[in-house]
Amino acid sequence: MQILNFDLEQEAWMEEGSCVYANTELFFPVGSSMKAIKQSNEAKAVCNECVVKVDCLEYAIRTNQDSGIWGGATEEERKSIRREYRKSGSLLNF
Ligand code: SF4
Structure with missing residues (x-):
């Protein structure tokens, strides 16, 4: 799991x-x-089948992860998600 490669606090x-x-x-x-876009799309496909996708995205937003694909979102996508999250406190629209 990508997150296990980092020295981050583990969550269940x-x-x-x-x-x-x-x-x-x-x-x-x-x-x-093109290679990076292909990688990104492949990672997102894995995320879209993941049962903890929302937990992962919420974690990435909450801990300001600024690189990589988390919860099916790229860095750029998370910037707009983060803005909405700060306003509403919810990821229900994503
Ligand atoms: S949503 Fe998070 S935990 Fe799930 S596959 Fe994607 S990066 Fe991994």
């Missing part, structure tokens, strides 16, 4: 992530090349 949901056995590189595409 992390062990249930669909990315536990996935290629970590997929979740951290670099740049905007």
Whole structure:
């Protein structure tokens, strides 16, 4: 799981992530090349099947994760999600 590769405080949901056995590189595409876009799309596909997607996205927003794919969202996507989250305190629309 991508998050286990970092020295972050572990939360119970992390062990249930669909990315536990996935290629970590997929979740951290670099740049905007076709390869990076393909990696990003593949990571999002994994996230879309993940049972802890909302927990993951909420965690990324709450802890200001600013790189990689978390909860099916890229860094740029999380910026707008974060703005809405700060206003409403909820991720229900995502
Ligand atoms: S939502 Fe994506 S990044 Fe988050 S735990 Fe699930 S598969 Fe991993």
